[in-house]
Amino acid sequence: MRVLILGAGISGHTAALLLRRKLKKEHEVVVLTPNAKWNWIPSNIWVGIGDMSAKDVTFDLKPIYERAGIKFIQAKATEVFPEGFEEKKNFVRAESTEEATFSKVIDVEYDFLINATGPRLNFQATPGLGPEAHTHSVCTVGHAEETSEAFKQLIEEMKLGNQKTIVIGTGHGLCTCQGAAFEYLFNLEFELRQKGVRDKARIIYLSNESELGDFGVGGIALKTGGFVTPSKTFAESLFVERNVDWITGAHVKLVESDKIHYETLDGENHTLEYSFAMLLPPFGGVPLKIYDKHGAEISSELLNPAGFMKVDADYTTKSFEEWLPDDWPKTYQTKYKNLFAIGIAFAPPHQISKPKKNKHGTVIAPAPPRTGMPSAIMGRIVANSIVHMIKSNSLDAPYTASMAELGAACVASAGANAFKGSAVAMTMYPIVPNYKIYPETGRSLVHTTGEIGTAGHWIKKLLHFAFIYKAKALPFWWIIPE
Numbered sequence: 001m002r003v004l005i006l007g008a009g010i011s012g013h014t015a016a017l018l019l020r021r022k023l024k025k026e027h028e029v030v031v032l033t034p035n036a037k038w039n040w041i042p043s044n045i046w047v048g049i050g051d052m053s054a055k056d057v058t059f060d061l062k063p064i065y066e067r068a069g070i071k072f073i074q075a076k077a078t079e080v081f082p083e084g085f086e087e088k089k090n091f092v093r094a095e096s097t098e099e100a101t102f103s104k105v106i107d108v109e110y111d112f113l114i115n116a117t118g119p120r121l122n123f124q125a126t127p128g129l130g131p132e133a134h135t136h137s138v139c140t141v142g143h144a145e146e147t148s149e150a151f152k153q154l155i156e157e158m159k160l161g162n163q164k165t166i167v168i169g170t171g172h173g174l175c176t177c178q179g180a181a182f183e184y185l186f187n188l189e190f191e192l193r194q195k196g197v198r199d200k201a202r203i204i205y206l207s208n209e210s211e212l213g214d215f216g217v218g219g220i221a222l223k224t225g226g227f228v229t230p231s232k233t234f235a236e237s238l239f240v241e242r243n244v245d246w247i248t249g250a251h252v253k254l255v256e257s258d259k260i261h262y263e264t265l266d267g268e269n270h271t272l273e274y275s276f277a278m279l280l281p282p283f284g285g286v287p288l289k290i291y292d293k294h295g296a297e298i299s300s301e302l303l304n305p306a307g308f309m310k311v312d313a314d315y316t317t318k319s320f321e322e323w324l325p326d327d328w329p330k331t332y333q334t335k336y337k338n339l340f341a342i343g344i345a346f347a348p349p350h351q352i353s354k355p356k357k358n359k360h361g362t363v364i365a366p367a368p369p370r371t372g373m374p375s376a377i378m379g380r381i382v383a384n385s386i387v388h389m390i391k392s393n394s395l396d397a398p399y400t401a402s403m404a405e406l407g408a409a410c411v412a413s414a415g416a417n418a419f420k421g422s423a424v425a426m427t428m429y430p431i432v433p434n435y436k437i438y439p440e441t442g443r444s445l446v447h448t449t450g451e452i453g454t455a456g457h458w459i460k461k462l463l464h465f466a467f468i469y470k471a472k473a474l475p476f477w478w479i480i481p482e
């Protein structure tokens with residue numbers, strides 16, 4: 001049997017290593033991904049402030065896969081034929097991204113397929129957004145390196161006495177991943193203090209969240225120091241303490257070289273002048289076309305309008321009030337039982353944070369986050385299911401991990417320094433609130449906690465090394481949890 005995995009990010013790489021460890025050598029594990037290097041994306045925020053370099057957060061995939069016995073194809077998938085076509089059985093069509101064979105079209109047949117292609121960074125959704133236009137990004141290591149250069153330059157100008165306005169946040173009303181913007185902001189703020197130029201900067205957090213601390217999960221009631229504190233209060237006190245302004249409920253419509261145009265939930269239009277901006281793009285699924293056995297396109301059956309792949313979730317149209325935790329997928333199988341979508345690639349059934357519309361009809365709604373820990377857990381359970389399916393010759397996927405039953409732990413860095421740095425360590429259970437089981441806040445108050453402190457920074461640093469160790473498949477890598 002051949003298991004083909006599209007994407008060597010957090011979810012796909014986890015699945016590939018586990019499959020190789022658990023399947024007999026007669027079965028093939030193949031990873032098809034466009035990048036030669038693996039990237040620990042959570043540490044890109046440190047690259048973006050110049051605290052780490054690209055080589056601290058990346059490594060070459062080829063030698064790791066060679067050692068592990070995984071076949072590596074450096075290419076980007078473009079089409080999937082889950083029913084086979086002409087004389088071929090199920091296969092993926094891809095374009096080589098390797099220098100020697102660049103753009104060469106290759107077809108790779110499979111028995112099981114995992115779509116772990118992560119996000120398409122949709123900077124085009126907002127004119128002027130992104131590194132090819134006016135704003136910076138830390139979504140890829142390349143972006144983060146460019147951002148770090150621009151940040152260095154900014155500090156030099158501040159040292160000469162120039163006053164700057166720095167805007168960090170989301171570049172569209174439908175963005176997700178606010179945690180990354182939050183972390184970049186507080187690391188940048190910390191770095192400005194370290195460099196002695198904090199007084200030269202006005203820092204503004206510009207976000208599509210309707211209030212601070214929403215994070216796309218409708219906010220969190222955190223148990224901290226024996227008290228239950230809404231994440232809004234927790235976040236606001238941090239922003240006030242660090243003298244950072246915030247604008248929430250914002251949909252960025254246009255970015256010029258020195259101005260950001262946005263509208264807010266109250267329907268007002270605003271313009272913000274800036275000197276340096278790091279704004280996240282909205283995410284979509286990577287462009288893939290799906291065909292049936294006759295060669296007819298069936299992409300809309302398998303992909304939602306944003307391009308995310310539909311799995312075993314309840315996608316029937318419901319109002320926000322009607323959705324249930326049970327709507328969330330459990331096995332990540334698509335309508336083709338040997339095709340799975342995990343991590344950011346799967347289509348969430350609905351918003352977790354209530355979507356809001358302003359009087360002009362503009363929807364401003366943070367999309368559900370799919371952070372690293374749940375993405376890796378999805379990789380694990382899908383690998384386990386495929387091992388079971390191969391061994392038992394069945395199409396039942398027995399391993400499950402619904403985001404309505406999974407918890408998440410997140411350590412958000414707020415300054416990278418062993419003595420003066422800090423991080424917010426948060427746990428939340430479950431990710432998707434369940435008001436039947438937890439009527440007050442939707443989540444367990446025992447397992448939903450938050451603390452800020454220097455110890456949090458040490459944990460974040462430790463996780464950086466532990467996850468890179470695990471991803472390099474070094475001795476006993478499997479002992480390190482997701």
Ligand SMILES: Cc1cc2nc3c(=O)[nH]c(=O)nc-3n(C[C@H](O)[C@H](O)[C@H](O)COP(=O)(O)OP(=O)(O)OC[C@H]3O[C@@H](n4cnc5c(N)ncnc54)[C@H](O)[C@@H]3O)c2cc1C
Nearest residue numbers: 007008009010011041042077117118180343344370371372
């Ligand atoms: C700046 C930043 C900071 C973050 N910080 C945190 C954090 O602190 N904690 C946390 O839990 N989460 C964090 N996240 C989120 C975390 O990175 C994601 O949850 C995680 O990477 C999702 O895993 P994934 O496997 O779905 O996608 P990815 O890790 O993005 O992997 C996708 C893979 O698919 C490949 N691919 C793309 N297109 C194709 C194609 N056509 N064919 C084949 N392969 C393809 C990509 O090259 C990549 O290898 C952060 C995200 C960002 C952007």
